[in-house]
Amino acid sequence: MSDPYPSSQGGAAVASPPAASTGDYYLPVGLPQPAPYPEGLAKEYWEATRRHELVVQRCDKCNVFQWGPEFLCYACHSWDLSYVQVSGRARIFSWERPWYPVHPALKEKLPYIVVLVELPDAGNVRMVGNLLGDPLQEVVIGAEVEAVFEDHNDVKTPFTLVQWRVV
């Protein structure tokens, strides 16, 4: 069976989606910063976002995509899993618009939109992010979106968030 999903380690290149300009954040600074699991399970994912690549865990044995990451494949129990790069194209699966500041940093930025997107070229695994643009825009479930990499370079441990915008 041919492999339509090249590995991020040396596979065929997948065009990197566009990047948001540095310092241009959807949500204010001060929210908790992402860290890999204590065991390091998501380390490769967060490293890939720094290169503006979107990667997902996939089972080497049965090719099932798995997200969030885990030590073994839920489908076949293989321990051999790799991170593979995916296109960054997705569909909105669900969404919500928070109006209440659950964190002090959010008081200046209300409302905002959180989307849950599914990735058709990665077994429809889902990712959470913000929907860029007007926070009051109408959000359509099923709408096509693309990943946008939001670099946070002006912190002690720089990181990159994966945001989404309607195509």
Added chain:
Amino acid sequence: MSDLTIRGKTAIVGLGETRYYKRGAAPDPEFKLTLQAIMLAAEDAGIDVRDIDGFASYSNDRNDPPRIQSALGIKHVGFSNMFWGGGGGGGSGAVGNAAAAVAAGYCDIAVAYRGLAQGQFGRFGQGAAIPVAPGGMAFTAPYGLMSPAQMFAMRVNRFMHDHGVNQEALRAVALASYHHAQYNPNAVMHGRPLTEEDYDNSRWIVEPFHLFDCCQENDGAAAVIVTSAERAKDLKHKPAYILAAQQGSDYRQAAAAHNAPDYGTSNFKSLAPRLYKQAGLGPKEVDVLQSYENFTGGVMMSIVEHDFCKPDEVNDFFQLDNFRFDGGKLPLNTSGGNLAECYMHGLELITEAVRQIRGTAPCQLEKEVNISMVTSGPMVQPVSNLILSREAKP
């Protein structure tokens, strides 16, 4: 599913509740409130509190059985148990575990309890003030998805999208709780009725949840005493026999970053049929339902998944008139529940389910209540549910 069962072998025989307070308003610390509730429950049952030899709680309750045992001077404890998971998922589960322990002979008299002082300890409704979000939280918290309301709003939104559900369906759940709280002097929202206009005009917390779709945050403690069906016959009150109690979670519901394959669900799809099978009855036999309201949308999906109505009938079925204690098809949250009585993490739903069997509820149904049901903790993992009965073997 195993044929071994606790069906009809145990009963709830005692109820204890402290006064219910607004968050931060309790005059006493959480542990003291917990002791008070347990002592009140023993008194209500007509037993010596020192005869309690089993403890069951949930949601990482801070009030541990060894300290309670020492404080009360109990000679021997044969069972002490914590139901895994957060939210109110373990309310019915703690009762079920208490019943299982009694039926299996670990203890003779068990108490299921919950103490909660969000004033003394942290609030549920705020995101954790942490600089770094590790593990699964890394995929949500940096995007401003941190509170329980935000964790569940997208599940509800997807269900509403799939089944064309209107906002008025969620409103009906809130109206039912507030309607019943007006008859219940113990309810924190007693004397504060809610109209359709109040609901519609209330601020959004997170779309699709208005303020009134969200549970309160409260202080207090509650406890229920469970013992064998034989022993229950000789105690003060009419026993509420435990006909069925189930607990658990559907396939990969806790997958990180909102990857549960079945997403728009309350997580009761596999539990509900097991509960009815164990009880030997179906939803038509249920006289009154207490359904845990972390958020109204979770109640909606719980009711659907327990087969009280089909997903595509929600807009028609979810009307205040169907949920009223006085003549509704499915009297719902008849004390005011988490929304309007008190957020005692759903243990107050168990005490109300028992009162309906006893015939002592402020919103007592006019007809005799034979079957009284509770669903605990929609959308969390694991969840649990419970069927109580007037007869041990109906």
